[in-house]
Amino acid sequence: MVQIPNTPTSADVARLAGVSRATVSYVLNDTDAVRISEPTRRRVHAAARELGYVPHAAARTLRAGHSRMVLMPAPAVPVGPLYHRFLGELQAALGRLDYTVVQHGAVGQGDEAARAWAELRPVAVLAPGSGLGPHGVAVLKRAGARAVVTLGPARVEGAHALLMDHTVVGHRAAAHLYDRGRRCIGVLLPEEPGLEFFSHPRLTGVRRALNGTDATVTGLPLAYTERAASELAARLPELGLDAVFAYNDEYAMLLMRALEDAGLRVPEDIAVVGADDLMLGRLLRPRLSTVRLELPSGRALAELVDHAVRHPGAEPEVRTVLDATLIHRASS
Amino acid sequence: MVQIPNTPTSADVARLAGVSRATVSYVLNDTDAVRISEPTRRRVHAAARELGYVPHAAARTLRAGHSRMVLMPAPAVPVGPLYHRFLGELQAALGRLDYTVVQHGAVGQGDEAARAWAELRPVAVLAPGSGLGPHGVAVLKRAGARAVVTLGPARVEGAHALLMDHTVVGHRAAAHLYDRGRRCIGVLLPEEPGLEFFSHPRLTGVRRALNGTDATVTGLPLAYTERAASELAARLPELGLDAVFAYNDEYAMLLMRALEDAGLRVPEDIAVVGADDLMLGRLLRPRLSTVRLELPSGRALAELVDHAVRHPGAEPEVRTVLDATLIHRASS
DNA sequence: TTGAAAGCGTTACCAC
């Protein structure tokens, strides 16, 4: 017969220490409104340690009326080193401000997800812009979220916004290619689901940058397979393109290999520009020109969240945070 | 003056519907022990919708004595596509079994992390093996976790274990290189923190595979920079190596570029084997031989978790799940 | 078929 251990509560600690539950709470939370004698404090701490007492977050939340939980959806696509570092910084900074950061696996789409998150009564929600509409924001706020921050291309009614507008990425790539004399520009559009939220704005950025010039823009859907890449490479000459903005460095590598196999020279026949400035691009030959993204510091976002939590009535803040620089190497 | 909305409770729903709180609970949870008349059900549902009622997970947890939360630490290093897919599958499968999967950002090390997790009273914890000792497992179980599953190289007392022993990866690479006639084998060891939990076992696997043969094994620490790689490449001839197992495909790419720049031919002078079977390896020239990992299906792990939760007294299950196959291409 | 009430673990107010 296996004994399932009963979770010790603050009442158990109180009993063992010979004090009341209130005193236990005072001691363990270092409440400064009330002063507890040193011997009592020691007895309480000893009892807590002996029992292995761990406070019950749900009970505390219920009592307090709000949690310290900051909720983020877990990314649906594998994140690159850049965004991963950003997330790590953010978590660390929020942790230092005494928040608990929790990533919630994607549930349904849109408002269904918002409902699932609302059940946890997070004090703040950081959500990639797509998939959270004004209604979702309202649900979260009604459930006590004191700050809802969207990270995405457009602001959402009622929520703070960190505008991460990927059009700037396409814009930088296009401006560079145009400067280098290219006039027929293809834009790789990954067919993998979940990437369209990045690829479409990047295409739009290219279009906008070249609007009113003599350059043409062609969208090139591409699956992430060698076969699809070689088929595309074969079609490129008849499309008359002299440059491709390849969505990111990985797709650029795929394309460059296919171009080489098809006998097309980079950059003489076709210039290629990637994005994300991965190590990979520096290792390619020719070295890959790329658009490097600049994310906000995790610390800055953590402070925005903290400020929003402390001033829930304030006007939603809208901040444009994504910037991008072109890094020119040999492929363009 | 901004009105901060008060979160509606089941009492509000009851009031609006003109019934008791108990009835609301019955209706919204489809309790089958009690039958509620259809008109009443409709009134309750209508009231809930009108108020935008969302149940309070913490209150429910408190009352029920246990949550449906499965806790996993958020990965400390960016995860590749393979592991990301595994995680996605796992989350979906657990979601179908009505669990809420939550990733908790790394806090401290070891038992401090266990304590932080225990505060959330998860019904199950899935933790990468390192960083959770027997004491941490005990803390979690005492806090009501009905299943603790470690994913890692060794089992931990009291916890179920999915043994993911990366020695097999090194073993496959070494056996292959030996078969190809290589006798002086280097093993790349990334200097990036957090990777040693994978790289050391892989090195051990290489050592074991070659134990008792005439082959030698040399560990090669390497930072993920071009400079470090070219320094290493320059040193390779004097080390007399004829093969390198490069930890993974990305490090292999870094090394191969440095080897080429140093005038060393792959595979003639030095054979290179990567791991993880990324697209990248197929795009390199020569195409990269690699060790492909086979993770368990997320569904299988979800079932193990569910079974463990329903039979908390059962003996901890220990299952070896990691397998690896060598994919031979041109680099070895 | 519905309602009243107890209790989950915690903390904050108010007496002692």
Added chain:
DNA sequence: GTGGTAACGCTTTCAA
């Protein structure tokens, strides 16, 4: 300084 007590939102007996 310390202890009793009520309340947070919810579910679930038990009674009506």
